[in-house]
Amino acid sequence: ETGVTQTPRHLVMGMTNKKSLKCEQHLGHNAMYWYKQSAKKPLELMFVYSLEERVENNSVPSRFSPECPNSSHLFLHLHTLQPEDSALYLCASSQEGQGITYNEQFFGPGTRLTVL
Amino acid sequence: AQSVAQPEDQVNVAEGNPLTVKCTYSVSGNPYLFWYVQYPNRGLQFLLKYITGDNLVKGSYGFEAEFNKSQTSFHLKKPSALVSDSALYFCAVSDGGSQGNLIFGKGTKLSVKP
Numbered sequence A: 001e002t003g004v005t006q007t008p009r010h011l012v013m014g015m016t017n018k019k020s021l022k023c024e025q026h027l028g029h030n031a032m033y034w035y036k037q038s039a040k041k042p043l044e045l046m047f048v049y050s051l052e053e054r055v056e057n058n059s060v061p062s063r064f065s066p067e068c069p070n071s072s073h074l075f076l077h078l079h080t081l082q083p084e085d086s087a088l089y090l091c092a093s094s095q096e097g098q099g100i101t102y103n104e105q106f107f108g109p110g111t112r113l114t115v116l
Numbered sequence B: 001a002q003s004v005a006q007p008e009d010q011v012n013v014a015e016g017n018p019l020t021v022k023c024t025y026s027v028s029g030n031p032y033l034f035w036y037v038q039y040p041n042r043g044l045q046f047l048l049k050y051i052t053g054d055n056l057v058k059g060s061y062g063f064e065a066e067f068n069k070s071q072t073s074f075h076l077k078k079p080s081a082l083v084s085d086s087a088l089y090f091c092a093v094s095d096g097g098s099q100g101n102l103i104f105g106k107g108t109k110l111s112v113k114p
Helices: none
Strands: A004-007 A010-013 A018-025 A031-037 A044-050 A053-056 A064-070 A073-079 A087-094 A111-115 B003-005 B010-014 B019-021 B024-026 B032-038 B044-050 B056-058 B064-068 B073-078 B087-094 B108-113
Touching (some): A004 A087, A018 A087, B010 B019, B024 B073, B044 B064, B073 B087
Parallel strands (some): A010 A111
Antiparallel strands (some): A004 A018, A064 A073
């Protein structure tokens, strides 16, 4: 596997379900991100992990819970979601750190989430 | 606060003609500017970036972009469009904060017809 992978690619869940999205990066990067992409709206940054420390976006509802067990893996735990949470969830990674110029982010293919 | 605007929802171009996808930005400090492309059912792919230096930046697949500080613009260009360039294009900006956050535009759909 190369680049950034995400599983599952598609997920349908009810509002009472609990599910998790998984992201894995094979690039040796030290920062990982969760984005939400909804139709006709700009990409929304949800969470950032840099050097395995979380920077939380305060506008993200608590029904979304990220987990970064190591620099290569990122999870997004979902519970009691709403239909308006249906979207494409994208994971990305980059190499950040002192003395490194601003590097681009590499994106996974996304998980298409539908909440019924 | 930083922001980015892509004024066109869609751009239509005939194959072989030059294309331009517009982007303007607003940041408090020096801008870090990016273009990404998204094909159907795929994640975003990096095309090019401007950090510092030459205002004309060349990227993947023959694309280039020109940084214009006075107009706060970073338009994406290609001299001769291909049908395979049809996709969704995103401009992004950052002020280089330590977390590497990017603010994305809403995207411009490029349609290249044969």
